[in-house]
Every structure is written in C-alpha cells, then in structure tokens.
Amino acid sequence: MLKLCNISKRYGNIEVLKKINLEIKPGEIHGLVGENGAGKSTLLNILFGMSDIGNSGGYKGDIFLEGKKVTIQNSNQAVxxxxxxxxxxxxxxPYLTVRENILMGREKVFPLSKKFLGESLAYIDKEKNRKKTVNILQRLNIKLDSELKILDLSVNLKHFVEFAREISKESLKVLLLDEPTSALCREDTEKLLKVLHNNDLKDTAIILISHRLEEIVSICHKVSVLRNGEIVDSFNLSNFKSNQLKTSVIKHIARSMIGHTINKIQRNKRKKLQDKEDPVIMTFKDFSVHMPGEMISSINFNIYLGEIVGIAGLSGHGKLALGNGMFGIYPYSGHVIFDNQQLDITNTAEVLAKGIYLLPDDRRNSGLLLDRSIMENIIFTPVQIKNEFLAPFFYNNLSFIDRKKSSDYTKQCIKKFDIRCHNIKQKVNSLSGGNQQKVCLARAITMHPKILFVNEPTRGIDIAAKEIILHILLDINQNLGTTVIIASSELDELKRVCDRIVVMHEGKIFNIFSPETDDIEIILAFSGEMLTESEKV
Known part of the structure; x- marks a missing residue:
C-alpha cells in the first residue's frame, strides 16, 4: 500500500531524516518509535503534506502509494x-462544533437545494449530520454532545474527535497516528485502539507513533526504531506472542531508542495517606467546575502541605477540571481556602502571586508562547507577576529585561532539565514535545510555587523524557517544598511518585487510594465499582 524510498529532510544545516526506507502493506499497523526529536513526527508531516515541510525546502526521496509514485506538496493533495x-x-x-469538525467537506445536504444551488451553496441538513456524528462517536464508545465547540473540550476528548474524523472517511487508504492516545487512560486507550482492528480499517495501512511501548507491542504487526533521523532497528512483532517475549522485546526496543537502559524514578519516602499531622494548605468546599466534557460537582477535599496528590479517572469524568478551575478558566461555584484565607480564583494575577501555578495539558495552546524563544518563555511569567529578571533604569522609574541574568538563568535551566536545543534563542515551536514540556516546567519552577497543579505532565513524550519530568516534579517537591497535584492518565506514574491517588467518577471523588493499592482495585474505581472484601483477599 505505502512504500518510502530514501526519504530525507533538512531544516537548514540540520538533517532530521536520513534516507528512510519503509514499506507497509494494506491492513498492517506499523509502529514508529524513538526519542523526542528523532524525526517521527517529521516523517508523518511529509506524508501528510504539512506546510512547514514545503516552507522549509521540501523533502528528498520517493513515495509510492498503491504502486504509483506520488508527490505530496500539501495536505489537500494527501487527503x-x-x-x-x-x-x-x-x-x-476551535470555534466550530464537534459535528462540523468531524464531517467538514463531507456534510449531508438537502437534495433540492443541491439541485438548484449547486453543491457549494446547498443547505446543510444538520439533523442528518448530527445523527451521523453520533453514530461515528458510538463506534468509539464515546458519549459527547456533537454541538459542543472544540474550544470547550478537554485535550483527551479532542483526541477522540480527531480520530472520529479520520476513521469516518470512506476513501481512507493510509492512516497516520501521531500519539493518538497520549492523553488517554488505559480504558480510553483500549476503546480507541480497538477500532484499529475493526473491519472498516482492514484494508488501511496504519502508521502509529506512540511512546507507550506496551501499546506498540500489543497492537502493531511491525515496529521501526528511529534514532537521530535514521531507522536503527526493526522488529516483526508476530514473532513475539507470549507475555514473556513481549516484555523482552519492549526492553530491547527501549535500548534501541536511546542507546542505554532506562532507570525508572520511584519515590522512596512517602507520607501516610491523609496524614493529619501535616497542616492543610488548601481546602475545596462544595467546589464545582463547569468544564465541558470534564465537569466536577461539589468537591470537598483537603490538600496537605508538602504532599504529591495524583488525580486519575476516565476521560470526561473530571480529572482535569480541578487545575483548570483553580484559575477561573471555566465557570465555577463553591469556595477555595488557601493558607486559611478565601481565595479569589477569578483574579489570576493574585492566584499566581500567592504561589499557585498551573501547568496545563494543552501546552501548545495554553502553556507556551510558540513564536518566542526558550529564554522568553522561561522568564515571561516571573517578569509579569514578580518583576524578576528586570534591570532598573532612570532612578527605578523604568525597567528593562536584564539580558545577562536572563541568559545565564536560561542556560542553567537548559542544562538542569536537559532541554535539547541549539541555543537559548531557538523558538519553542521548533522543539519536540518533550522539550516543550521541559520549558513549561522550567518556567513553573522559576515562579517558586507553593502549590503546583500539573495536567498530563508526560503526555506525548518519550520514555527517557518522562523519567526526567517525573524526577523534576519529585525534586521541586522534596527540595523546594512545593505541594504538587498531578492529573494524569498514566496510573503507573502516579503510583510511583504520589502519596495518594484520587479517583474521579462522574464528576465526583469516588475514592482515595494509597499508591500501594492493587491496580485492579483502582481501575475498577474508574468505572465506579469497588472490590468486595472477599475479592481483596
């Protein structure tokens, strides 16, 4: 179905892809893995004709689709x-609805209007399109109002909308998936990946990029490992059927990706579950957040000084709403008490000044100044809120950015957080996802937060970068005394770093678990179920 011959790509003097050769058959799911910056997304961008490829000189090599040589210069050609x-x-x-995004260019219209006005001016039959959208979402086992606007959806639900849009195309021959499950928990991931084995896609060639190696091994037929723009290894996964062999190949793939073994971060010293000896730093009283697709209702909850709290749950059950609600991003009701005082969360500047900070899950749209440099991103909030990195001028009546101080600090952050970049002036939109996340964390730490809310901190980043991010969160907790609240779809990560794990179900706290609790008990709680006493034994 798809054949790539000697595909190469340069950005200026940097060669990001070096003579990639790949062949994918109809119905084959081919995994593509590698560190952040290895060239995976660049390869998919070439195949889909993304504008940044053409604007930076195009690509070299040949692409064959169904045996015919094709040249892909833009996304319209690819579609x-x-x-x-x-x-x-x-x-x-963002300002269009779920329905409009899924069916764009393929809407059902009223036949008479099409006959007299032509296809481009025909009236859209909203009811038929609504029903079609509902049917598409039902294939993914997702309940979602098709008339909601995309800007009102959480990141995890946006993943489902993008996936629904693509699998509903009747002409689909090749499906490119760039981290489609990065913001999803295990159950939601299973819903989405189950569709890949659906009969509707049995003749479609699929390329899947994922940093979840267990996912790659369980669903892919073959996998290729990219490192520094080259394919350094490949595996035929049909040869690895047993769980023992799968575990072995996962370790082999990980070593091929980064060239060495990964040591997983583990928190050693844990606080006791709801330790009453620790002072309460924040209290939520009857706190509700009206975040579309992620609402929480009447939460009553204490956060203790110096702990790391994990928030888990299925997509749409509210795990992301607590952090977003803290900054008045969505309508809310109830009370938040911080340091024994009522907090006005509609005043974002006041919330930040008190030492409360949010690292959002949608880093590109909410967490970064994409067209600005690494240095500008790291110092931006401290300059605005705390007047740091400023040099006084004209008897302190005016201030300008202290370039030397800012430059020196940014270089320290780049070294400390292992931000892979050319220099401090590099724009963050040219960094890989993992390095963008490190920039977000560097800015957060520069604020010296008392409480740090982090939504999906390891979404879409490689296994090595994940451990760096988790190490940073542990470090600021232990050495800076920052209380950390992590909302994540990665249960394994929460169990390794958190003092307790709060499970959300239907917008409410269903239960609070110790990280030593068995996975099965926590996963059952995702669905609002509990083990009986006899089942716990």
Whole structure:
C-alpha cells in the first residue's frame, strides 16, 4: 500500500531524516518509535503534506502509494490520495462544533437545494449530520454532545474527535497516528485502539507513533526504531506472542531508542495517606467546575502541605477540571481556602502571586508562547507577576529585561532539565514535545510555587523524557517544598511518585487510594465499582 524510498529532510544545516526506507502493506499497523526529536513526527508531516515541510525546502526521496509514485506538496493533495492523519497537537477548528469538525467537506445536504444551488451553496441538513456524528462517536464508545465547540473540550476528548474524523472517511487508504492516545487512560486507550482492528480499517495501512511501548507491542504487526533521523532497528512483532517475549522485546526496543537502559524514578519516602499531622494548605468546599466534557460537582477535599496528590479517572469524568478551575478558566461555584484565607480564583494575577501555578495539558495552546524563544518563555511569567529578571533604569522609574541574568538563568535551566536545543534563542515551536514540556516546567519552577497543579505532565513524550519530568516534579517537591497535584492518565506514574491517588467518577471523588493499592482495585474505581472484601483477599 505505502512504500518510502530514501526519504530525507533538512531544516537548514540540520538533517532530521536520513534516507528512510519503509514499506507497509494494506491492513498492517506499523509502529514508529524513538526519542523526542528523532524525526517521527517529521516523517508523518511529509506524508501528510504539512506546510512547514514545503516552507522549509521540501523533502528528498520517493513515495509510492498503491504502486504509483506520488508527490505530496500539501495536505489537500494527501487527503485526495486517501491519506488521513490524527495529529499530536490537533488539527481542529476551535470555534466550530464537534459535528462540523468531524464531517467538514463531507456534510449531508438537502437534495433540492443541491439541485438548484449547486453543491457549494446547498443547505446543510444538520439533523442528518448530527445523527451521523453520533453514530461515528458510538463506534468509539464515546458519549459527547456533537454541538459542543472544540474550544470547550478537554485535550483527551479532542483526541477522540480527531480520530472520529479520520476513521469516518470512506476513501481512507493510509492512516497516520501521531500519539493518538497520549492523553488517554488505559480504558480510553483500549476503546480507541480497538477500532484499529475493526473491519472498516482492514484494508488501511496504519502508521502509529506512540511512546507507550506496551501499546506498540500489543497492537502493531511491525515496529521501526528511529534514532537521530535514521531507522536503527526493526522488529516483526508476530514473532513475539507470549507475555514473556513481549516484555523482552519492549526492553530491547527501549535500548534501541536511546542507546542505554532506562532507570525508572520511584519515590522512596512517602507520607501516610491523609496524614493529619501535616497542616492543610488548601481546602475545596462544595467546589464545582463547569468544564465541558470534564465537569466536577461539589468537591470537598483537603490538600496537605508538602504532599504529591495524583488525580486519575476516565476521560470526561473530571480529572482535569480541578487545575483548570483553580484559575477561573471555566465557570465555577463553591469556595477555595488557601493558607486559611478565601481565595479569589477569578483574579489570576493574585492566584499566581500567592504561589499557585498551573501547568496545563494543552501546552501548545495554553502553556507556551510558540513564536518566542526558550529564554522568553522561561522568564515571561516571573517578569509579569514578580518583576524578576528586570534591570532598573532612570532612578527605578523604568525597567528593562536584564539580558545577562536572563541568559545565564536560561542556560542553567537548559542544562538542569536537559532541554535539547541549539541555543537559548531557538523558538519553542521548533522543539519536540518533550522539550516543550521541559520549558513549561522550567518556567513553573522559576515562579517558586507553593502549590503546583500539573495536567498530563508526560503526555506525548518519550520514555527517557518522562523519567526526567517525573524526577523534576519529585525534586521541586522534596527540595523546594512545593505541594504538587498531578492529573494524569498514566496510573503507573502516579503510583510511583504520589502519596495518594484520587479517583474521579462522574464528576465526583469516588475514592482515595494509597499508591500501594492493587491496580485492579483502582481501575475498577474508574468505572465506579469497588472490590468486595472477599475479592481483596
């Protein structure tokens, strides 16, 4: 179905892809893995004709689709060829509805209006399109109002909308998936990946990029490992059927990706579950957040000084709403008490000044100044809120950025957080996802937060970068005394770093668990179920 011959790509003097050769058959799911910056997304961007490829000189090499040589210069050409793509950072129109995004260009229209006005001016049959959208979402086992606007959806639901858009295309021949499950918990991931084995996609060639190696091994037929722009290893996964062999190949793939073994971060000293000896730093009283697709209702909850709290749950059950609600991003009700005082969360500047900080899950749209440099991103909030990195001028009446201080600090952050970049002036939109996340964390730490809310901190980043991020969160907790609240779809990570794990179900706290609790008990809680006493034994 798809054959790539000697595909190469340069950005200026940097060669990001070096003579990639790949062949994918109809119905084959081919995994593509590698560190952040290895060239995985660049390869998919070439196949989908993304504008940054053409604007930076195009690519070299040949692409064959169904045996015919094709040249892909833009996304419109790719779609006409039958190539679809689910983007890691989304290609959705925020002010349009779920229905409009899924069916764009393929809407059902009233026949008479089409006959007399032509296809381009025909009236859209909203009711038929609504029903069609509902049916598409039902294939993914997702309940979602098709008339909600994309800008009102959480990141995890946006993943489902992008996926629904692509699998509903009748002309689909090649499906490119760039981290489609990065913001999803295990159950939601299973819903989405189950569709890949659906009969509707049995003749579609699929390329799947994922940093979840267990996912790659369980669903892919073959996998290729990219390192520094080259394919350094490949595996035929049909040879690894047993769980023992799968565990072995996962370790082998991980070593091929980064060239060495990964040591997983583990928190050694834990606080006792709801330790009453620790002072309460924040209290939520009847706290509700009206975040579309992630609402929480009447939460009553204490956060203790110096702890790390994990918030888990299925997509749409409220795990992301607590952090977003803290900054008045969505309508809310109830009370938040911080240091024994009522907190006005509608005043974002006051919340930040008190030492409360949010690291959002949608880093590109909410967490970064994409067209600005690494240095500007790291110092931006401290300059605005705390007047740091400023040099006084004209008897302190005016201040300018202290370039030397800012430069020296940014270089320290780059070294400390292992931010892979050319220099401090590099724009963050040219960094890989993992390095963008490190920039977000560097800015957060520069604020010296008392409480740090982090939504999906390891979404879409490689296994080595994940451990660096988790180490940073542990470090600021232990050495700076920062209380950390992590909302994540990665249960394993929460169990390794948290003091307790709060499970959300239908917008409410269903239960609070110790990290030593068995996975099965926590996962059952995701669905609002509990083990009986006899089952716990």
């Amino acid at each position: 006409k060829l039958g190539i679809g793509m689910v983007h890691q950072e989304f290609a959705l129109i």
